[in-house]
Amino acid sequence: MTNWVRLRLRAAPGAALALGVLVLLTSFLAAAFPRGVDAYESHAIRDQISAASPDRSAYQVTSGPPGAQRPQRERAAALAPGPLGEQYREVRERLPDLVRFDPAQSAYGVRTPEALVASDAWLPRPDGLPPKLTLTAQSGLAEHSRVREGRLPRGTGPVTDDGGAEGAGQTDRLEVEAAVTRDTAKALGLRIGSRVHLDAVGTTALSARIVGIVDPRAPQKTYWSIDPLLRSPGLATEKVAGDTPKHFWVGALLLSPDAGPSLLSATGTPQTFWRLANDPSHLTGREVTRLREQVAALENGPTLVAMREAIGPTAAISTEVDTIVGEFGDMRKAVAPVVAVAAFGVGTVAAIVLLMAGGLAAARRRAELTLLRSRGGSLVGVGRRLLAETSVVALPAAALGFTLAVVLVREVRLVPALLAAAAVAALACCALPARAVAAHRRTLTSMERTDVVRAKPSRRRVVAELTALVLAVGAVAALRQRGTASGEVDALVSAAPVLVGAIAALLLVRLYPLPLRLAARPATRRRGVLGFLALARAGRAQATGALPLLALIIALSTASFGGSVLAGVDDARERASILAVGADARVDDSKGLPKKLAAALREVPGVRQVVPAHIEYDLWLNDDGDQVALVAIDPAAYNRLARHVGMGQVPEKALRGDRGAVVPAIASPGVAKRLGTGPQKLRPLGGDITVKVAAVREGTPATQTSEYLLIDADRLARPYPTAMLMAGSGSHGSGIDMAAVRAAVGTGATGADRGADAAARAAGLTPRQGDDAGKASARGEGSVRVKARAEEYAGLADSPLQDGTERLYAAAVAAGAGYAALAVLLSLLQATPERTALLARLRTMGLTRRQGRRLLVLEALPQALLAACGGVLVGYGTIRLLAPGLDLTRLALSARAGFDELGTVRLHADALSLVIPAVGVVLLTLAVVLAQAWWSGRRKENTELRAGESR
Incomplete structure (x- = not known):
């Protein structure tokens, strides 16, 4: 067996190399597809969590003050950085494995649960109402801020049992040192040395002395953005009975991390908190369901019970990660069935091309295998030899393709890609032995015709065709009835375009002889011989030509289907951007x-x-x-x-x-x-x-x-x-x-600033709704809004899930077109020896080279036109049949609201996607045929015609 394989590889190195390249590319595509889906889903969930505002994506653990029955000194000691830091470490240890956080942006500390009224008359009052300020003693202030003026605040010392701070004197007012950001200082008119008097709700009145003005480091990250008041103040509203809503400033004073105990005497009920910045860099798309379960347990489950055992019975955990993950899940469910359609189409075409490659090898070696059978070779023995030949080439090529896919698409699962590459390797290894064994099960005489005109379908073939027809009808009906809105990937529904293409190809093969017979009759009465000869040659094509036609039609329909999906998405975004802007750009005031x-x-x-x-x-x-x-x-x-x-x-x-x-x-x-x-x-x-x-x-x-x-x-x-x-x-x-x-x-802005509403929500106040122009005016800003259609269009495709799906469909279109080209080449190469010998014989009878080229073109045109026209018709019919069941809204508009006028985005036929691949098939066929005619014209007739050969 080893000697046989070695001899065969030496005898036909070109064929072995071609098979290896084909298996390598197919294995790479098969392995890269599931890894690519995993990769863009993982990228999408990470991006969606990272792009969410920190107050939504972070995990916020809060707890009330220590029990009132404990002495004041012990209650205050529990608010010091040391005990809070111990509890912070316990919180970290009790988090589930998928709930990970960024320690650099996480913090803990003490804050006033409600904003306190600043009673100083010199503070700004937009509508006559005094500002309200929160006091926050948060860890890491020195590391996350840059001192612009003054210095950072210091603590006030330990709290005594009577409620005051030790060393503060026996007064009814406690003064703390505070820092503010530059935005807060500018908006409220604060400077170094300013004293802000707050209406305390505790046992001791409170005032804050501004000792520093700071600039946040990385102000958009979680440390500063989880509570927008820490970074910048905002306007909130308060509706007085019988009056219009009035606006007032809300802001935050930054205390030293050691100043937490002082808030106990000032407010009586300070709030301890542990803010954990989300780190989604480890998440994958396949872990989304488990993450939702763990977040649910964290908010209202056993994990919350464990947290309360560590930090107190009033501990609560809040986050909107479950909502963010739910939005991602809805988006993925919407696009998964659409992606499955492309996968089934390209996978089917690839499998057919591998079978065609095996068929081409079996046809080329028909005489050799017939000789082996005539000398006593069994079908099993012949199959083993051919399996060994192809395995030596296909297995390393498939392994190399799998390796390339793993190297190029990283950090995703191996098993699906490995199974896909193994399926390609198995098909490539078995294609040649199966085709050869099927062809040599019985002996054929040289006089038997197996062309499409004379060949009669067997009963098994009729049963198979009827079964495929029933499956196609069922798939189309299921897709039109259920659609893709459920988000479930159904193999039968996803294979609907492939089944429709298969039925159309089988129907065209059945009808193909009829136009050939009709066209051959008038050709017999013409003086020239080329027309009749070409039609006769086209009719004598082998009945096994149904496989290339099937590959071409499915490849063309897959390419047109994918192109129409991309065109439909682009058209929906085009209309949505027009609705959003009304022009290419606009300015409003x-x-x-x-x-x-x-x-x-x-x-x-x-x-x-x-x-x-x-x-x-x-x-x-x-x-x-x-x-x-x-x-x-x-x-x-x-x-x-x-x-x-x-x-x-x-x-x-x-x-x-x-x-x-x-x-x-x-x-x-x-x-x-x-x-x-x-x-x-x-x-x-x-x-x-x-x-x-x-x-x-x-x-x-x-x-x-x-x-x-x-x-x-x-x-x-x-x-x-x-x-x-x-x-x-x-x-x-x-x-x-x-x-x-x-x-x-x-x-320089494209709309009114939304920071005020977010700040009001963080302060526990009622944000003002609407009237962006009035809000901007109160803050000294303009009310002009600038919108651009190109920006709106880009914003509709800002999800990595959308981008990944669209790139996948573009790859499906390219792969479908590539496999269509391979199908054309393989079908033409299979008839090359016979066609070359025919030209040699005809040239000995006086046929010119020009007439030889015309003959080959006229012979190849019927099948090429059949495939092209069939591909266009099948692609158009498939789109019309499946369009009512395909919902492209999520893929096109990224689940954006405000486009109800568009309705559901449906698939529609795109003329360019239908015509260009079909025209490409015809042109490629003509190019290959002309190349064959040119090559055969360079060779002499005596090299093609030898005595005793049957060609």
């Missing part, structure tokens, strides 16, 4: 924009058009409280903008109308129904008008509200621009220089 701003924006690089618009979002239609958006804009300019962004235009003539007292308007369906057909008086800020609905349109890019009224800006008495809509160059307006736009507008 409800208070009004200067008219000269339009001229300045036109000078910005990349801006091609600027359309000023007057937009009011709170126009009252009647006394019942109905509010809609009023859009006053130049119709001609608006239509140019609408054409650019791809949204519906408005009838300019209807808006212009006559210059009478009644103003024609374009209304949304809901507004048109409420206004009716007659004139209606309205009172916008731009001047009173009487409007009448002239036309109804579903939406407008000028406003993001569904209920609107659009009029000609010239019909307002006092129009003033509140928005500037811009059209620019590049995809999604990416050619616009947004930095220059913001510089022209005079703002």
Whole structure:
């Protein structure tokens, strides 16, 4: 056996090398796929936790003060850094294995549970209310801050049994040293030496003396961001009975870590805390379910009981990691069935190509194997020899492909990739022996025809075809009925495109002889011989040609399916970004924009058009409280903008109308129904008008509200621009220089700061909802908002799970196209010896080289056109059949809210994805055939035709 293998490898090193390369690539793809899925899922969950705000992702352990029955000195001693540090270590030891944290950003300490009122009259009061401040004695203040002025605060000494601090004197007021950040000092007017008097709720009045102003180190990380008040103050609201909500400042004073005991006498009930910064770098996508279970046990389970045994019976643990992980799980469930469809398609095509490679080798060695059988070789013996040949090549190649996948895609599971590579190796090893044994089970005479015209399907084949048909119908019905919203990966449903392609290929093979017969009849009456000969040759192709056709159709349908998925996702994001911005870029200010701003924006690089618009979002239609958006804009300019962004235009003539007292308007369906057909008086800020609905349109890019009224800006008495809509160059307006736009507008922000609401929530106060412009005004900021369509488009695909899925589909499209090319090459190479011998014979009869090329092209075209047309039709039919069951919303929009108008994002056929792979197959076929004709033309006829050969 060893000598046989050695001789065969020496006799055909090129064939062995080609098989090794094919197995290597297929094994690499098979092993890289599950590792790639694991990798991007792991990256996605880590990124999702890291991108969440620290107050959501961190683990916060809190506890009340020591028991009131204990002496004051003992209660105060329990709040010192030493005991708190011991409890911190016990908390760390009791955490589950998947709950890991970053010690550098974690901290512990004592804080006032509620903000205390600062009674000093010199502190700023936006609406007449005094500010409220929290006091926090947190560990690691020196390591996480940089002293800008003064020094860091020091402790006040131990607390005595009467409630005061030792050395503080017998007074009714306790003074502590505090530091503030630069933002807090600027907002509240604090400086070194300032004394802030706080209305204490404990036994001793409290005041704080500012001894230092610090700058946070890494202010966006957990140490400073888990409680936003530590870093910067914010505005909160308080609603007084019978009055409008009023705003006041909330902030934080930073005490020395040793000053925790002093808060016991000042507040009576200080809160101890241990804040653990989340470290998700170890998490993998497959551990998400177990992490949720451990977090649940940490919040309300046995782990919480263990924590209370360590730090006290009032201990509580809060985190939103379970919510974050749940959002990731929902996203993964939404995309997993879509990914499975691509995996089944590419995997099937790869398996067919490996079988075709075995079939090609078996056909090339038919004479050799026939000789072995005639000399007494058994089927088992022949199979063993061929298995040994292929194993020597396929097993090392599969191992090398697996190794490459492991090296390139790291830190994920080995078992799925190993099983996939092993399946490829097994198929590659068994393809040649199985095809050879099947072909030599019975002896064929040289006169028997096995072409597609004469071959009759066996009963077994009919049963197999009917079974595949039933499975395909069931898969399509299941996918259309259940869809992919459940998130469960069903093998039958995922294989629906493959089954549809298989049925179509079998049907085309059955119908293929009919057009050949019909085309051959008129060809017999023509003077030239090439047409008839080419059709006769095409009809004499072997019946086993169904396998290349099956590979081509499934590969083409997989490529078109994947391309349509990517095109559908891109189209949904395109429409969503238009709905979010309404133009390539826009500037909004409800208070009004200067008219000269339009001229300045036109000078910005990349801006091609600027359309000023007057937009009011709170126009009252009647006394019942109905509010809609009023859009006053130049119709001609608006239509140019609408054409650019791809949204519906408005009838300019209807808006212009006559210059009478009644103003024609374009209304949304809901507004048109409420206004009716007659004139209606309205009172916008731009001047009173009487409007009448002239036309109804579903939406407008000028406003993001569904209920609107659009009029000609010239019909307002006092129009003033509140928005500037811009059209620019590049995809999604990416050619616009947004930095220059913001510089022209005079703002560097894209919206109002949300820090105030977060600060209010951290202080336990009611945040003000809405009115971002008023909040920005109270803080001395502008109310201008700048939005860019390219930024919105990019934001819709900011999840690594989306990015990984899209790259996987792009790889599926490329792999499908590559395997289609391999299928074409293998099918043409299988007939190369016979085709070369035919040309040699015909040239001895006077056929020219040019006629030989035409003959080969005409012979290959029917099958190539059949595969191309079949691929297009099957791809289109598959998309139409499966589109109702595929939900691409999560994949396209990253679970973003605010795009209800888009509805569910469904799969739709993309013309380029359907046509380009099919055209590529035809062109590749022609290129290979012409190359074969050129190569055979260089060789002499006597080298191809030898006496005694049967070719």
